[in-house]
Amino acid sequence: MGFETIELQTEGGIATITLNRPKALNALNLAMVRELGQAVHQVRDDPTVRVVVITGAGDKAFAAGADITEFKGMSPVDAWIFTQQMQRVYLEIERLPKPVVAAVNGYALGGGCELMMACDIVYASDRAKVGQPEINLGIIAGAGGTQRLSRLIGKQRAKELLMTGDMIGAQEAWNLGLLNKVVPADQLMPEVKRLAEKLVAKGAVALRAVKAAVEEGYDIDLERGIGNEGKLFALCFATEDKIEGVNAFLEKRPPNFKGR
Numbered sequence: 238m239g240f241e242t243i244e245l246q247t248e249g250g251i252a253t254i255t256l257n258r259p260k261a262l263n264a265l266n267l268a269m270v271r272e273l274g275q276a277v278h279q280v281r282d283d284p285t286v287r288v289v290v291i292t293g294a295g296d297k298a299f300a301a302g303a304d305i306t307e308f309k310g311m312s313p314v315d316a317w318i319f320t321q322q323m324q325r326v327y328l329e330i331e332r333l334p335k336p337v338v339a340a341v342n343g344y345a346l347g348g349g350c351e352l353m354m355a356c357d358i359v360y361a362s363d364r365a366k367v368g369q370p371e372i373n374l375g376i377i378a379g380a381g382g383t384q385r386l387s388r389l390i391g392k393q394r395a396k397e398l399l400m401t402g403d404m405i406g407a408q409e410a411w412n413l414g415l416l417n418k419v420v421p422a423d424q425l426m427p428e429v430k431r432l433a434e435k436l437v438a439k440g441a442v443a444l445r446a447v448k449a450a451v452e453e454g455y456d457i458d459l460e461r462g463i464g465n466e467g468k469l470f471a472l473c474f475a476t477e478d479k480i481e482g483v484n485a486f487l488e489k490r491p492p493n494f495k496g497r
């Protein structure tokens with residue numbers, strides 16, 4: 238499928254989705270949100286894709302948020318439809334049964350920060366800047382920011398970022414628990430590639446089960462969450478990968494997982 242606002246490349250089991258409006262700091266306009274949703278469906282349905290990487294084109298931004306030029310004259314109903322589209326795509330990323338890695342190469346603001354938070358693992362350049370500046374536009378975060386940020390870093394720290402609209406640097410974002418790793422800018426994509434290759438080598442069913450156990454269990458009570466985990470644990474015992482993994486350990490050799 239040809240895209241205008243994003244790029245999608247697949248190599249060695251790794252699909253890379255690049256938000257591609259660098260002149261507008263990869264701001265997410267309606268077309269980009271729609272195409273991002275299509276790309277997410279494409280990688281979900283492509284059995285050759287084992288891991289997904291999301292990044293931004295250029296060296297300034299992952300995404301500087303929703304495209305503010307589209308807000309002028311936007312009616313409340315249009316705003317509701319827009320935010321629901323973004324929320325749905327981000328939920329689909331969060332629920333995608335494959336690992337999704339964000340490579341945050343610069344500004345991750347507003348809808349960009351919200352996209353980053355919907356990914357499973359976030360690596361960032363030391364030049365990255367993160368924040369929810371919607372308050373400065375007289376609005377609030379609308380693509381999950383008030384919810385995911387408070388769940389990730391706690392209510393008080395989330396409210397400070399959402400109420401001040403302040404941008405924070407990569408180190409501070411890491412200290413808050415928003416980023417898994419901060420690396421020098423020129424090392425970001427090589428580091429992300431190393432991580433993605435490591436994940437490609439794992440059993441795809443077990444990876445899927447990890448994600449399902451964490452995501453499905455996150456907002457429910459511990460007992461039901463671990464109950465669900467137990468069923469997913471048992472499900473792994475039905476896979477060829479489990480036989481291979483256990484045999485490989487006992488035979489002192491690396492496993493060769495097939496994703497079955």
Ligand code: CAA
Nearest residue numbers: 260261262264301302303304305346347348370378379380
């Ligand atoms: N929407 C549309 N265009 C944007 C944009 C955005 N979110 N962010 C940057 N741009 C555009 C700028 O207008 C500028 O375009 P022109 O060259 O045509 O003038 C271009 O990108 C480069 O940006 P700047 O010249 O502003 O670059 P800078 O380095 O001086 O500043 C910045 C960078 C601090 C990120 C600044 O651009 C900025 O504050 N951007 C807006 C960030 C923001 O408020 N994001 C939240 C959007 S609302 C949202 O996301 C709602 C939601 O939750 C869904």
